[in-house]
Amino acid sequence: MARIAVIGAGMGSMAAAARLAVAGHRVTVYERSATYGGAVGSFERDGFVFDTGPGLLHLPAVWRDLFLKTGREPLERCVSLVQVDPASRHLFADGSEATLPDASRAGIVTALESALGGGAGERWGAFLGRARDAWDRSRRPLLEEPLWPDWRVLERDPYPAPKRRGLLRTRQAATVAEVGAWELDDPRLAALFEGCVLGYGLDPRRAPASAALLPYMEQTFGSWYVEGGLRELARAVYERCAARRVEFVFGAEVVSVVERDGRAAGVVLADGSAAEADHVVAGGGPPSTAPGRELWGEGDVRPPEEAGGGPLPGRLSVLLAVRGARQASAVHRGVVHAPDTGVEAAAVFGGRVAELPTVTVLRPDDPRTRPDGRHEAITVSATVAGHGDGGRAGVDWSDKALRERCAETLIDAAARSLGESPAALRERVLWHEILTPAETGGIPAPALAGPGGRHLRPANTTRLPGLYLAGGWAHPGGGLAHSGMSGALVAGLIVEGADFKGSR
Template identity: 80%
Template sequence: MIGAGMGAMAAAARLAVAGHRVTVYERSATYGGAVGSFEREGFVFDTGPALLHLPAVWRDLFLKTGREPLEKCVGLVQVDPASRHLFADGAEVSLPNASRAGIVSALEAALGAGAGERWGEFLGRARDAWDRSRRPLLEEPLWSDWRMLERDPYPAPRQRRLLRSRQASTVAEIGAWELADPRLAALLEGCALGYGLDPRHAPASAALLPYMEQTFGSWYVEGGLRELARAVYERCLARRVEFVFGAEVTAVVERDGRAAGVELADGTAVDADHVVAGADAAGLVGRELWKDGDIRPRQEAGGEPLPGRFTVLLALRGAGSPTAHRSVVHSPDTGAEAAAVFGGRVAELPTVTVLRPDDPRTRPDGGHEAVSVSATVAGHGGSVDWHDKALRERYAEVLIDTAERAFAGETAAGGIRERLLWQEILTPAETGRISPPSLAGPGGRHLHPANTTGLPGLYLVGGLAHPGGGLAHAGMSGALVAGLIVEGPGFRGSQ
């Protein structure tokens, strides 16, 4: 196993239970991949994803790999309200967790007559897209005839546009034509941006992302999401998975036309019946991994790196009184924001997410608060150099200025700057790119490579492979890879 990310560990635990001897080689000093944390002076912050969606994926892993269920290994708390949204016109709304009726009512009350009804109708169509694409996109290996997924499953109603009938084919068109309210459009487009998708071009099938969150809920892991990574790691150890940290794999060994092991940076060669790569494997193999017609890794558009996330970790004095765990301060122009993010520029008015966990495990005592603010930004290494100290500090100020809206009215403790002890800045230069989930739609442009490869015995797992990025998707990829190895090419997914 190459890499100790969440998808790789999910596969490792399942394979070990099935009787395989599994060794994980990880070049860094720890496990979890993007699910990291930062600790200083009693403050604890997630540095990757911070909320859990579709916890059933991880419940299934713990059920299938041992007697202790997930809730016995981590504290899992429903976040309610699921999110608070602040719009450019001054309107705001708090959306309840996993309640379509409650969400519709909240939007109707906050944004005016018809807003909730339109969002409810949109969620109904998004549910149809979910039902049509759930198995091939999440629960089954990617079909060899993946072109069946070129058809967008979102049932967009026909609209009269420029003297002819048209259907929304992108997230932005859904917002403009179906939701018909700039605040509802910002709600949808901001969600797409958070997953690393360009709402101007992302297929309408991306509607299933807010549907998934609002239907199955948002969950917080007590102590931070890093605790889930710890629990999965400990489950692997309990099933006798061996981890070797500080061990960089430099090549996949091929013998008799199939993967037969790995070679490490120190020259050590390790034999294996199967090799599972939780990282980009193309550079580790001395041959082309994909045939004509296969889905290949996502390419950078226009020469610019794929987007990442800019995050500021804030250690605050004083006990805050947050009205929501997650607040989103929406950009007044998501289209302009997306153009900057995907065009290699710094967005002047970004959509900013503020996370304020009311969790004593994340702060030194009740007189302090650990807060993070983040935005999706252009990737590192193209037109934007996130190593630039002046740029980092300037953009941190932009995010803090925007995030102050989420603190308005807290007279007891005050805003961010009055309470700030210190801050830590993380950019795509440190945390890498965002890997979006797989989506059906024209051209298969939003699909990820299959878990099997053109080299027999070599498998791909995690955010760079089917079914794409996201914590739930990583767990699904681990289940798919384990099924393919244990049951062989006839494996068709969970039943």
Template identity: 65%
Template sequence: MIGAGMGALAAAARLAVAGHRVVVYERTETYGGALRRFERDGFRFDTGPGLLPLPAVWRDLFVKTGKEPLESCVDLVQVDPAARHVFPDGTEVPLPNASRAGVVAALDETLGAGAGERWGDFLVRARETWDRTRRPLLEEPLWPNWRVLADKEPYPSVPVKRLLRTRRARTLREIGTWELRDERLAALLESHVLAYGVDPRTAPASAAVLPYMEHAFGMWYVRGGLRELARAVYERCLARRVEFVFGAEVTGVVEKDGRAAGVELADGTVAEADHVVADVDPARLRALTDHVLDEDGDVRADPAAVGPGRAVLLLALRGEREPGVAHRTVVHAPDGEKELDFLVATGGEELPCPTVTVLRPDDPTLSPEGHESVVVSAVVPADLPWESEATVRRCADVLLEAAGRAVPGLRERLLWHELRTPDRTEDETGARFGAVPPPALAAGRGRHLHPANATRLPGLYRVGGWSHPGGGLPHAGMSGALVAGLIVEGPEFRGSQ
């Protein structure tokens, strides 16, 4: 197995339980992919994802790989509210976790009568989209006739009042404009795809499943940080006798008799294998083999394209977290169009203030007594000149400015801060330019589908965020289950029932 990201760990544990000897080669010195931790002066920070949607994926992994459930290995808690949203006009609204009635009431109270009802009606349509796409997009290997998923928009049509016709939104932006009819509701909706660097103006309407997942299954936190989830999965792998070799860079996939037969390491060592599973980005995987992995038309998204990355600002603050603070606050960009234009086509102008997520966990294990650790993140162009001190300084300044709207007296409390740029993510995960893999989405002519887990080279499989079903912690876990199923049961595997 190439790489020790979360998708690879999920596949490794399942394959080991099925009787396979599994060896994981990881070029860095640790496991977990993007789930990293930074520590300094008694402060601890998650540098990757900070919250967990759809924990059932990881609960299923622990059930299928041993008697110890997930909750016996980590302290998993539901956060409430799920998020607090701060809009450019000064409006603030906390959204209760996994409560439709609570969300409707909160939106009506803050944004005006009718806002909650429109959002609630949208969630009903989003659930229909989820029901139509969940299995083919998340629980099954990518269909050979994947164009069925690419061409048909699963988001339902909406009746037009006073007219005997319906109108079907094709993009997430159209849902906000036609159905939500409030700039703040539209910004709330669009923030769910923007978190992955996806432009809501071109994202298919089927992306409605992302806010639905958060609403239906809640948002969860692992005490000690999500790095603890990576630790628990890694320890489950060890308990199932998965072997790990750290500091071992794979430089090639060995082929024999027309199939993958092992890997070659940087020191010249060759490790033979019946199957090879790669948890790496498309550019790196192409460099590991001369074999054609996908026929023309098989790859939907351009694997050579550079997607947005994520800038993460770590804040060490003096003084305790005030009571009743939301775990997560989303501070929306003052100029959303300017943000999107800069994100998808970087120009010469300075980085504008982006939409920012501020995480303030109620977790005393993350900081010295009487202090607070805060993580501020935003999606940014991955190919900016991050080696420039001016670029780094500008990014830190705009993130601090936005975070100040979520944390009272931020600058007065600031002990120190550290900015982690996309090139740091590239060093840790190997993802080209530190790009963020988005989740797979239906429709949109297939531009938001990812390469299948099986490749055209027999015996070589793809796992993790750069393969089906795409990025995000739930999706990574699902990719591990799919790859394990394909190896154990063969090409006829159609997913768990």
């Protein structure tokens, strides 16, 4: 039985902790805050409950597998999962709209053709077919296996972009924006793809075409809601850890990793105390280590922040406590698309505020999120530039006037999604709460194959033996499902060592 210190109680860290405890190890989690869950948080006031992180779950099989592998009680006995159908309602800049069913490629194709016409459904269906090929080609190395030492084999984009003969040369779409312009051939379909990618913290102008995996994943495996909010999933994972005798120490900030005899040997806390360990698992980003220790060598994939540039994009959310019952016809997820996603992305990744962003409106039909049937909890959000001091260093989200001005823009978009005037919606709002990247941090993007490996994330192992990385900042990257996969990979590497070939 090994002693294992886990830094942080985020979802990836807890996923690793539960699996390691079941394997017979003694696991202690050190969390600097007063609670668990990391980015999967909640805000409660006056009987209203809001998710402050992700609001929907994709690939629930990742978390079903965790509960299956760590005990006899399945996930559905610990939380109530509801499939969201229809999956989303999209409002485009030209006034057209489309409501898409959940996890039905044929239904999505029919809905898009009926709403947009002109062969839009057929083109989207063909796009999803190519995305499926990319998924089949890259799923295993990107999601289910540790990052290969020879990761450069992932520099080839797995998306089979059709070749188009031009006047001077044959061309293929290499980026998300080019797929939208050259293959989807409709600004509304392009907005559908680009808006999805931007929501994952990726720049559609530069993200590789393999980002087609993201809408494919959502539209193939479905969107799921956890009754009570996604925070309930975090609670269930925490309780599974506790049931497997994982020890949690809250209010305990780890400031460095102890190195002894050339390997990780424990952690040092902010109060000066130290805890010995045979292995250390770090969630939430690379930790400090002994002086002079380099976690990555020449040719290794490094954290994106080491590449320079401004802070990662984050999320602006406005939590609306609303008077008035939710209509029976209301859709759980509405998306109001920006007139030009390219202009929006230039602002987000250029450290500026987008004038008209893509806005997502979540309206769960859940009595647990509202005081009674005469009220409704609505979350409105957009991807925005990260928190900084302005310019390329991000947006100063501590500016109260800026926060309120941007919140008003989101409320206007929410009113459109709800089918009412901005004035009418504001009249129904009892109060609102604003959350920005200053409070919630940046969005770690999922790993993608593509040129230069620019969208890969650091391996779960490091150059310091015994030190592992889990969560959205390590392979296979950000997102709730990806974080769960990261925890499974770290547990496999510790338990099976060099024999571990990937999750099964």
